[in-house]
Amino acid sequence: MNKVWLIIQREFLNRVQKKSFLITTILVPLIFPAIIGVLVYIMKKEADSAKADNVQVVDESGKFVFENTRKYNFTKLQLPLEQAKKAYSETKDFALLYIPPFDINSPKGMVIYTKENPSIEKVGGLESILEDRIRDLKLEEYKIDKETLKNLKTNISLKQINISESGEEKSSNSGLLYGLGFLLGILIYMFVLIYGIQIMQGVIDEKTSKIVEVIVSSVKPFQLMLGKIIGIASVGLLQFVIWMILISVLSTGVLGYFGVQMPQKQAMEEVTKNINDDEVKEAMQKTQGSELNEMLANASQIPFTKIALVFAFYFLGGYLLYGALFAAVGSAVESIQESQQFQFPITLPLLIGYFGLFMFILRDPHGPVSFWLSIIPFTSPVAMVGRIAFDVPTWQLALSMALLVAGFIFTTWIAGRIYRVGILMTGTKVSWKVLAKWFMMRE
């Protein structure tokens, strides 16, 4: 055991002391807030500097009265279409809008002429202005006043409450849970893959540099493999903890700085500003406020400590399960290129868990496929972590965890048998058959 500890120490220190560790550990958490920050900044700049587009209008129907908005400046032309087109092409205006005489019950024949392909957003904006005007015309025709119409609109938002096994009631928010499950599942997938490949790389390095023969004359191959896997796991955990701390500190900082000018909030203010009726405005603000509060309340009800612990367990379990297999592959080959043929079948179950996350777990967290994906050890690390936010029954969690422990003991055993032979073999063409033979070989 003492020797395994020495190996763990070496693997850990050797990686942590590298400059690249320092760089990735500090840079990765900077990247996400930096990207968010830059995007928000650009969006804000764009919104501020956006000028209204000039739109010339030829209205043959005579039914439209255009008011300038923040986005469009309208100029009505009293010219026939052909001349208007000519005039338009000599200006730098955004578009020429042509409205023929039409029947308000089936409006047809409206055309927009532009010099370059306009964005969907700009065309859509114009369309909705036209639609609004036609709706008003219809209201007039059907003798409905605007007030009645407003009263017809109702807004329902279902409050979600879970009744837990103990009969306790908890409100929840499926959007929030979806986001959380999505994030955790992807994190596990990435971690297992990245650190698994690091193990493989480490084993290949030892094998090709030939140091391995000296080492295994001092320790058992299994001890060497175990030390390496655990050493790299501790690097991963350390990096993860540092990332979590840095990301939360930085995200809070960045969001705090831009928070006041978040785009949704801005849009919300815009909407409320346009509504003249003070009562409605007040009511809307009230509902929005309470929704936000409810979301925060829901967030605070998610058992983050439990989720963090479960995440740590499945990270370690999944990593150990796949790490052992990666070590076995590393011992069998002599270069990363050669490892490709074995890597894919190994990562396939992990990939199934990853796709299962989107196709089943996040859509129907308690369906039969989700259940099995989160129980079978090879897919459970990604699947269960994605599912955990949706309140998994305790017995399922316990079963899944027990099976994962059994799973990594099993893969470590298999890997150990291949590893002990593989690390000393050079110059053999390795196939699945050869691996099976090594596995069967007596001690």
Next chain:
Amino acid sequence: MEALLVKDVSKQYSQHKALDNVSVNIPEKTIFGLLGPNGAGKTTLIRIINQIINADGGEILVFGEKLKPQHIEIIGYLPEERGLYKKMKVGDQLLYLAQLKGLSRHDALAKIKVWFEKFEIKDWWHKKVEDLSKGMAQKVQFISTVLHEPKLIILDEPFSGFDPVNAQLITEKILELKENGSTIIFSTHRMETVESLCDHIALINKSKKILEGPKKQVKEQFRSNTFVVEHRGNGFTLPAGKYTVKKQSKIEGDLYTTTLQAVEGINGNQVIRDLIDITEVYSFQEKLPTMADIFIGLVKGEGDEALKKHLQEV
């Protein structure tokens, strides 16, 4: 006492038998040459002694005790395929390898210091292995093999990669280790090394041990009653039926050298007696076979007759 006793050890790989009932006795405080052509099974035997792989059958005793995991602390092993962690510093690397062999950190540091002084490489501690030349890395590897003062040292082709100066340095250190009571097993193809350093030898060919014993005794065993005489004047006639002249050549002036073989039962004294009557003997020596001769003869030939023939031809 025997430093190492290998008794009827066998090892079967899926297609071929790597070792077939091999027994070797390696006396304490000797330099033992483990010889054999490529693929004969030497490396398999060495790996079994180092407990890297297990034998299928047989028994191994180290200083009278059955081979067990604790024995790795008294064995030092230099594999033929040299290797160190390229990105690791020399000092850290030696410290790590010594600790794996069971030395405490404190003891390891003290011993590394001693060896750094012996090899005059005190400023190497912080160098990375990838920045060292091949010869320099070999020195580091040699130190890592003997740092924990093993009583049994196994060196697989220890001189490959060394220039003559460093080879000489390593030879001195090996002899020093022997003086200090270590037993050294050499696995090598280089017969001049065997000739100059080894006390005992064993020859393994095609998974079987075919020869073993003290070097001197082995040579005696393969003597072919051949003698080399330097003499003045070329013409002499030896009693027919007793001698065959194998080779005769001029050295300078009237000084000649003649290689002759005597029939069985005639010893050196008898040859001198016969020669004195017919020529002026300048020097006289029995021609013993070299290790290279024995090696090639045994490996190429099948059985003693072929060997004798080979030895007579050289």
